[in-house]
Amino acid sequence: MVLVGRRKRSGEEGMQLQIGKYEIGRTLGEGNFGKVKYAKDVQTGHPFAVKILEKTRIKNLNFSDQIKREIATLKILKHPNVVRLHEVLASKTKIYMILEYVNGGELFETIASKGKLPESDGRKLFQQLIDGVSYCHDKGVYHRDLKLENVLVDAKGGIKISDFGLSALPQHLRDDGLLHTTCGSPNYVAPEILNNRGYDGATSDTWSCGVILYVILTGYLPFDDRNLAVLYQKIFKGDVQMPKWLPSGAKNLIKRILDPNPKTRITMAEIKVDEWFNQDYTPAVFYEEDDDVHIDDEVISLPEAPTDSEKVPESPTHINAFELIGMSSCLDLSGFFEKEDVSERKVRFTSTCSPRKLLERIADTASQMGFGVQKKNGKLKMLQDCKGQRKTCNLSIIAEVFEINTSLYVVELRKTSGECSVYRQLCDKVLKDLEVSRSQENLAAKLLEES
Incomplete structure (x- = not known):
């Protein structure tokens, strides 16, 4: 269990909280279970982002399985285009996920402020996205909530995939080899997920990557409507309106990705040999270190979610x-x-x-x-x-x-x-x-x- 230090003065401007060797600073964002704050290793000065989760809120919302899944997923992912988990600390009331600090914000913010990106810039980001997602798939991890808000941009213009709270691992597959949990964001969700008959995590992630590519190159969503029923009808049809000015190579690739039939949809391997995708493509080069992610025992003591047989009759x-x-x-x-x-x-x-x-x-x-x-x-x-x-x-x-x-x-x-x-x-x-x-x-x- 981590020892949370007393608040100490930082010059004359106030107090800072220290957790282990990390000094906690300003708030970077807020989520359902707590806040994400800027942190600094007091020994090296290296920056981090710390995701602070409230245990009581996790327990009240019956979300312990999701937190454990996110930690287990990030523990095995070590790729330059995936946010890195360094360690997980805990107190009696909180969990502290020490994450790689990405200082460029969300890709959503980039598109919202700049609009569509030039073809070459958009292709470079998409190449990194496919590198990161295909690596996750090779590790047996399916993100299931890929969207602009979950893709971060670093100072060098590179991307980092984040937020694996809805991810699935091989053990989540049913006997038919498919996933069955309906999840994801409406504008990015693949049609087979909505069918509620089971889906392949890799092909559904591929669809979401296609939606992201479309937004990067056009500045707006391929499927959008305030009316959910109409939105889902558009997704089922897969009828994407392609702007005339969009490069033909990009059009063809988007059409092959946003194929409503998952059986004929282009695969990650096929994307990587696509002519438009391959222009100026340099696959990520990295070495997976053997170092393990330190996780406090107190984290493992999170309350388990009740099984179906344990749920009270009033379960929704x-x-x-x-x-x-x-x-x-x-x-x-x-x-x-x-x-x-x-x-x-x-x-x-x-x-x-x-x-x-x-x-x-x-x-x-x-x-x-x-x-x-x-x-x-x-x-x-x-x-x-x-x-x-x-x-x-x-x-x-x-x-x-x-x-x-x-x-x-x-x-x-x-x-x-x-x-x-x-x-x-x-x-x-x-x-x-x-x-x-x-x-x-x-x-x-x-x-x-x-x-």
Whole structure:
């Protein structure tokens, strides 16, 4: 276990935290579980980035498996185009991942500020991306969340692949030799992942690399729409609009990568012999050192995620991509079959609170409003007898939580019978108590942000 030093003065300007031999400085970024800060080895002065993870948050969000996976993945990856993990330290409350410091920011920021890159510059970055990703595949690692935000740029213009939190290793393959977890970012996700029938991690990563190449050379996404259903339809068709000014060699390669059929999609090996790709191509030269990554024993003591047999009955329902699309207002067709407006019968919102807490707080709110609450199979049924008013309403509402991933949930409040005004009052109070928005656009935006 690492000993966290006292805060010590840095000149006259304030205090610095020291963890082991590392002095911690400014914040570089923030994530779901903590912050990424600048760090310096006090003995050598060498810069690092330290990812500081809160153990309680990891435990509350049931994310220990993902953290362990990221550490296990980075431990075996030693390539010039992949962010390097140097060591992992821990205290009773935090985990400190000491990572290679990349000072050029995200590739996303580069494109956002400069727009599309010149062909030669874009090709060079893409060559490095393919070098890094194909190396990961050779090691049995599939990233599964490749996007501009997860590609960092160093001071020399080189790229470093980062954020392996959703990566998969050989042991995650099922008996059919495929991966089955629906994950990734909507604009970059391969169509076979959305099919929910299993997919090859290498071919899906290849698709994401094609999306990145398109953005590098054009300045915008090949598949984009605020409406998730429309976005996924575009991805399934794989119908990419190629600008006329795009070089023919790049067009041909992008078309072969963004092939919606994974069986005929170009492979990493084939990309490396493509004529456009090979112009001025110098494969990465490196030597894999034998040095091992030091990991504190305290890290291994992270709480294990419960197995399916251990999960409590209130565990949220998992939903696949198509069910998720159906939860968007754009594809909710129920309004065509009933006179009542959809918004009068069903409200959905996103939350990062645990399912148990969400249902408890909804039950409390309903009880305060005079509803009788029944809890069964992870759902809440709320009943209210409106006798005494002008008419009997016998209002019945169902609350259910769906899991998008282990840190994001969709809550649905569904009226099954009764009068609308009291139902709306309950929904408004629940939304106010939980400090969330009712907007369906908020749901889509949140899903895009968190994916």
